[in-house]
Amino acid sequence: MTIEGWLQIALFCLIVTLIVKPLGGYMTRVFDGKRTLLSPVLGPLELGLYRLAGVDARREQGWVAYGTSMLLFSLAGFLLLYALMRLQAVLPFNPAGQTAVEPSLAFNTAMSFVTNTNWQSYVPETTMSYLVQMAGLTVHNFVSAATGMALALALVRGFARRSASGIGNFWVDLVRATLYVLLPVSAVVTLFFVWQGMPQNLAAYTEATTLEGAKQIVAQGPVASQETIKMLGTNGGGFFNANSAHPFENPNALTNLVQMVLIFAIAAALTNVFGRMVGDERQGWAVFAVMGVLFLGGVLVTYWAEAAGNPAFARLGLEGGNMEGKEVRFGIALSALFATVTTAASCGAVNAMHDSFTALGGLVPLFNIQLGEIVYGGVGSGLYGMLLFAIVSVFVAGLMVGRTPEYLGKKIEAREVKMAMLAILVLPLSILGFTAVATVVDAGLAGPANQGPHGFSEILYAYTSGTGNNGSAFAGISANTLFYNTTIGLAMFVGRFLMIVPMLAIAGSLAAKKIVPASAGTFPTHGPVFVGLVVGVILIVGGLTFFPALALGPLAEHFAMRAGTLF
Amino acid sequence: MVKEIRPAVVMILLMTVLTGLAYPLAMTGLAQLVFPHQANGSLIEKDGKVIGSALIGQNFSGPGYFHGRPSATSDTDPNDSTKTVPSPYNAANSSGSNAGPTAKALIERVKEEVEKLKAENPGARVPIDLVTTSGSGLDPDISPEAALFQVPRVARERKLDEAPVRQLVQQYTEGRLFALIGEPRVNVLRLNMALDGLKAR
16 A cells, blocks of 8 residues: 555545535535526426426425336336347447347346446447447436436435425426436536547547557447446446446546546535435534445455455565556556445446455455445435435434434334335345355356356355446356346346335335424434444444355455465 | 326437437537547557557567557457457457456466566566556556566667667656656557657667
């Protein structure tokens, strides 16, 4: 580990912290339906969208209607994207002549992008036409992120409102998130990225004759416009196979820094939106602090493990940390930081190959996703995931003192705790269930590229990433098969929608409750005790649930690595 | 429920037009206007012919050039389309090795590379980036140490003194941005182009 490495990590943390308040303030205005700086330009467009879609923007929806709208919208998006991939051969913007995407892969990919996972079983530059990349994948980069923000807002309104039946209007939240937050930021940052070297064209792949006279085909495309929203919307699906390790997707350390900030920006700022909407910004900062503690712990372990390197390399007289699968321009520190950021949030973009990380360096990304990606988390999904843990935490605190738990003036009762636990249990059920199946059937065992415990880790990571809607991978696994495309596709569906429904039910039941005035017996939820309690609940729930699986994979591999055992 | 179907269908179509066509196409037009060189892939031309991209590494194998890092990219086997064959720096199929830290194949490959390099420059410590594959398989850079390590071989092959070659490496070493962000690096393609110029002088 180096001073420069830590300084860069500190700089990143500083920038994210500074963004929280201004962006949070702006987003609060957007989601409260107030006028913003951009209203004169975007207002008419917004109204036009409502009119064409037949949406009454003033109508409030209850949690069932809100959820139904969200599910129908996701279904429509899924079907359209599936059709686009199947038909790409006969559609325009296809200079590389890509053929129709095979059905199980099209199913997997459509599910992947609709659920904000962006798991990629395919090699983009040899599979997808520019039309699919733009009108299919880029669209879902926007709307799946906007959907996540809408859902988080619905839950926040549940806390903020009293004796209300509505939790907002899904269509309005979706449109405003896209128009006022995602699009303007994307447009500006896209130009910055192009300036820094990212391609943005519709040209055919370039044929170059190298200095040594060999032929080199260089893949091209509208990279920058997709790259921006891939990060800002915590999507993570690369324009190219190597994702943000590809020099065209991440040309230098500055674009790398901006990409990491984009990943965290909205999720971090949403904690402030939460605070503002419930009328006490300290509540938001407490949530931010919980996330920060868990994040820094993850960075510390990953950076330490990667800088310490692979003992097998050291035996060959090599020094300087584990550079396998990493790019020179990012080095150890920025690769370790990126890996922690992308899995703490549900982004899944990678600037180094997680599969080649050391055992413990690879454990942290895995564990981050298994905790539910609540450490800042996905756009929206991070906040609602974290609030579910907050509900469980106040319940635990309530049990300790024998008092009905309250959070932000709302009584937390049996219904909320049951729903929160349902949502939280979806994750281990899908991750461990699918992993167990894949490790006993032949079709599953055919997947891993590595032998020994690392092979198991590849399978575990695949279902963890799918269920957690992350999208990063221990990418050695051959996942483009009927078995993996189908099961990971199902895991993505389960991880997204089966978590959302109980979460919305909580939003609905909270919104209907009265506010209980704080008294001397109220457990304060903005102080360090609460922060510590939530961190503890998260680690115990996450740790206990996944420890056995982690012991079989990365932990076993760590001891094998130290002992010099190879597979 | 039925009345929610119309907004669902219409909204996804509208969003497709807005974020899937208008946004990327407008960005493409703007980028082509303002930053045409970068927007088209930072291509480098020599005598009117494209020799590559400044951002994409190339497979240098001749002893008279500086070499980039090992690359794990592959290509379809021309004899059997269901198989792949190694094809270093294939810029139409980016990929890392995805070999785990306890993979026998990885350690054996690295060991082989280390021995080869030790024979080439005995006594010097082998830089780790010169024996490990990059994440993309297209890494355009090597560390300054990795470039300096190759100076004796390159100078010997080109019948040059080591000093001007070493100076060239230093000239083409890019430091951290604002002395803080990123890692020091040397772009191999640019360095080798300059090296060809050195020969001409």
